[in-house]
Amino acid sequence: xxxxxxxxxxxxxxxxxxxxxxxxxxxxxxxxxxxxxxxxxxxxxxxxxxxxxxxxxxxxxxxxxxxxxxxxxxxxxxxxxxxxxxxxxxxxxxxxxxxxxxxxxxxxxxxxxxxxxxxxxxxxxxxxxxxxxxxxxxxxxxxxxxxxxxxxxxxxxxxxxxxxxxxxxxxxxxxxxxxxxxxxxxxxxxxxxxxxxxxxxxxxxxxxxxxxxxxxxxxxxxxxxxxxxxxxxxxxxxxxxxxxxxxxxxxxxxxxxxxxxxxxxxxxxxxxxxxxxxxxxxxxxxxxxxxxxxxxxxxxxxxxxxxxxxxxxxxxxxxxxxxxxxxxxxxx
Amino acid sequence: xxxxxxxxxxxxxxxxxxxxxxxxxxxxxxxxxxxxxxxxxxxxxxxxxxxxxxxxxxxxxxxxxxxxxxxxxxxxxxxxxxxxxxxxxxxxxxxxxxxxxxxxxxxxxxxxxxxxxxxxxxxxxxxxxxxxxxxxxxxxxxxxxxxxxxxxxxxxxxxxxxxxxxxxxxxxxxxxxxxxxxxxxxxxxxxxxxxxxxxxxxxxxxxxxxxxxxxxxxxxxxxxxxxxxxxxxxxxxxxxxxxxxxxxxxxxxxxxxxxxxxxxxxxxxxxxxxxxxxxxxxxxxxxxxxxxxxxxxxxxxxxxxxxxxxxxxxxxxxxxxxxxxxxxxxxx
Numbered sequence: 210x211x212x213x214x215x216x217x218x219x220x221x222x223x224x225x226x227x228x229x230x231x232x233x234x235x236x237x238x239x240x241x242x243x244x245x246x247x248x249x250x251x252x253x254x255x256x257x258x259x260x261x262x263x264x265x266x267x268x269x270x271x272x273x274x275x276x277x278x279x280x281x282x283x284x285x286x287x288x289x290x291x292x293x294x295x296x297x298x299x300x301x302x303x304x305x306x307x308x309x310x311x312x313x314x315x316x317x318x319x320x321x322x323x324x325x326x327x328x329x330x331x332x333x334x335x336x337x338x339x340x341x342x343x344x345x346x347x348x349x350x351x352x353x354x355x356x357x358x359x360x361x362x363x364x365x366x367x368x369x370x371x372x373x374x375x376x377x378x379x380x381x382x383x384x385x386x387x388x389x390x391x392x393x394x395x396x397x398x399x400x401x402x403x404x405x406x407x408x409x410x411x412x413x414x415x416x417x418x419x420x421x422x423x424x425x426x427x428x429x430x431x432x433x434x435x436x437x438x439x440x441x442x443x444x445x446x447x448x449x450x451x452x453x454x455x456x457x458x459x460x461x462x463x464x465x466x467x468x469x470x471x472x473x474x475x476x477x478x479x480x481x482x483x484x485x486x487x488x489x490x491x492x493x494x495x496x497x498x499x500x501x502x503x504x505x506x507x508x509x510x511x512x513x514x515x516x517x518x519x520x521x522x523x524x525x526x527x528x529x530x531x532x533x534x535x536x537x538x539x540x541x
Numbered sequence: 542x543x544x545x546x547x548x549x550x551x552x553x554x555x556x557x558x559x560x561x562x563x564x565x566x567x568x569x570x571x572x573x574x575x576x577x578x579x580x581x582x583x584x585x586x587x588x589x590x591x592x593x594x595x596x597x598x599x600x601x602x603x604x605x606x607x608x609x610x611x612x613x614x615x616x617x618x619x620x621x622x623x624x625x626x627x628x629x630x631x632x633x634x635x636x637x638x639x640x641x642x643x644x645x646x647x648x649x650x651x652x653x654x655x656x657x658x659x660x661x662x663x664x665x666x667x668x669x670x671x672x673x674x675x676x677x678x679x680x681x682x683x684x685x686x687x688x689x690x691x692x693x694x695x696x697x698x699x700x701x702x703x704x705x706x707x708x709x710x711x712x713x714x715x716x717x718x719x720x721x722x723x724x725x726x727x728x729x730x731x732x733x734x735x736x737x738x739x740x741x742x743x744x745x746x747x748x749x750x751x752x753x754x755x756x757x758x759x760x761x762x763x764x765x766x767x768x769x770x771x772x773x774x775x776x777x778x779x780x781x782x783x784x785x786x787x788x789x790x791x792x793x794x795x796x797x798x799x800x801x802x803x804x805x806x807x808x809x810x811x812x813x814x815x816x817x818x819x820x821x822x823x824x825x826x827x828x829x830x831x832x833x834x835x836x837x838x839x840x841x842x843x844x845x846x847x848x849x850x851x852x853x854x855x856x857x858x859x860x861x862x863x864x865x866x867x868x869x870x871x872x873x
Contacts, residue, residue, distance in 0.1 A: 272747070346787055403792075425780075425784070433806065449758075459735045477760075481765050
């Protein structure tokens with residue numbers, strides 16, 4: 210009887226994913242090896258869900274925040290948005306002869322990646338400002354979408370959106386099936402990430418927090434548009450992440466996921482709240498399947514986080530040991 | 542058979558509100574009188590829902606934005622957040638003797654409401670900045686909650702949160718039952734509105750956009766906090782509203798609801814998009830049940846909107862004629 214009713218409810222689309230999943234007794238995180246990291250996730254979610262238990266959190270307060278670069282998708286040889294901007298600078302260069310002798314444009318045009326990599330996130334933001342000012346938000350969106358659809362990663366020769374981490378996609382789905390609301394909190398440009406977040410991660414634009422430039426309302430030929438100004442609005446990195454979360458989300462999440470020291474204060478602030486808290490750092494230690502880097506990397510430097518994670522009770526994920534698969538396209 | 546299954550589904554909690562409602566054939570907007578305004582809302586929602594129809598909008602894109610002051614709750618004799626700040630200035634005055642001779646503090650302390658009212662939204666924001674700087678976001682939240690719990694409106698002698706418009710609560714619920722995601726886009730302070738938006742409107746903090754001041758991350762006695770700085774971050778009013786929507790929500794809503802010229806550009810931008818669009822202005826013409834004001838008001842001035850609404854196809858709601866009840870506490 211129960212099975213018949215359940216089948217009927219499923220057919221009608223009335224059964225949340227979790228019920229279906231519980232009914233099938235499937236592993237919600239099939240790309241995660243059994244071990245301390247996977248166990249800590251499963252136990253945290255169980256605690257938060259347990260009605261009447263000491264760690265129960267009402268669904269409305271189950272907010273989970275994820276860094277993007279290096280946490281949900283790869284970030285080497287450099288932040289993908291950086292590679293997008295570099296391609297854009299090179300494409301525009303013939304119309305902008307003054308860039309030939311001016312840094313950081315010169316380095317980008319000459320493909321001098323050492324100089325370019327040293328720009329860091331802040332230098333990258335400056336470059337974004339310079340190359341896209343004057344565009345409407347709609348023009349910018351089209352430019353990003355065109356690039357995402359055609360550009361290929363130099364190592365994997367695949368679209369950048371293929372380089373999302375399969376175990377993290379499963380984690381996002383697992384949390385959502387347990388009534389978590391998942392947000393991206395990225396150092397990258399909010400308008401860049403929003404162009405693919407829904408399709409790639411199932412995260413709608415309104416659940417993306419990121420760095421931003423100032424936009425201005427204008428009526429052009431009777432049509433209202435928003436124009437990108439050559440002015441920084443907000444850098445959502447480091448101490449900016451808790452600030453951005455407070456500004457955009459307006460309440461303290463109960464779980465935070467990152468991979469670099471740019472995520473440190475986000476994890477610190479999230480896990481300092483009362484009740485059950487969860488902090489997790491993805492450690493890039495798999496040079497074979499992805500890239501191995503941490504303390505000395507230009508993109509995604511992880512130093513303080515690695516030192517302090519144990520005493521702060523944060524889970525450190527070894528991509529090498531904890532993940533069965535890194536990318537969905539792996540065959541083995 | 543169908544009825545039995547439906548009853549079973551309802552009992553299990555699996556049936557969305559809309560199905561229950563459709564089954565009961567109830568009026569979703571009982572506090573609205575029949576007329577052009579109510580009809581325009583019902584028809585817009587029906588068009589957007591009609592699968593395969595020319596106006597169908599996928600649920601994820603059904604974003605509706607609401608101004609707060611004067612649209613969802615009253616805003617006379619002055620913006621309620623203004624009255625909160627004035628109370629706060631008066632409470633702090635004994636510790637700040639320098640305010641006695643300094644505008645706008647002097648006017649607030651002496652209850653010179655003419656001078657104070659002339660401050661407008663921008664002057665109010667300056668006052669907010671001055672009075673709450675140095676507080677952590679948690680301290681500010683407690684201060685607002687205490688005020689909301691105890692302060693009383695001068696005309697109605699009720700808590701300010703009683704002065705929400707019953708027809709607008711029904712409209713919010715009706716849209717949500719039809720898979721709209723409802724957002725507040727307020728000229729008021731985002732952290733002020735978020736303290737009560739979930740309880741009063743069913744709108745969670747992460748769906749509130751508003752004016753903001755800069756906050757700074759600090760570790761105080763080993764505890765991470767966010768501190769309010771004496772610096773304006775963003776004014777979410779007029780041309781700022783489409784900018785704020787783009788920044789926080791990241792996609793153009795399909796419906797916008799306002800009451801003043803501070804909402805003009807929001808309605809303009811929202812209704813300029815492709816596909817079905819809906820703009821609505823609440824006109825305060827009921828001096829008996831609420832307040833009658835428009836073109837000359839200090840708070841909630843409505844001039845250009847009143848002139849241009851007809852040619853732009855925006856619905857103008859007469860509170861007097863279109864609303865059976867204004868507040869839930871009315872007995873007749």
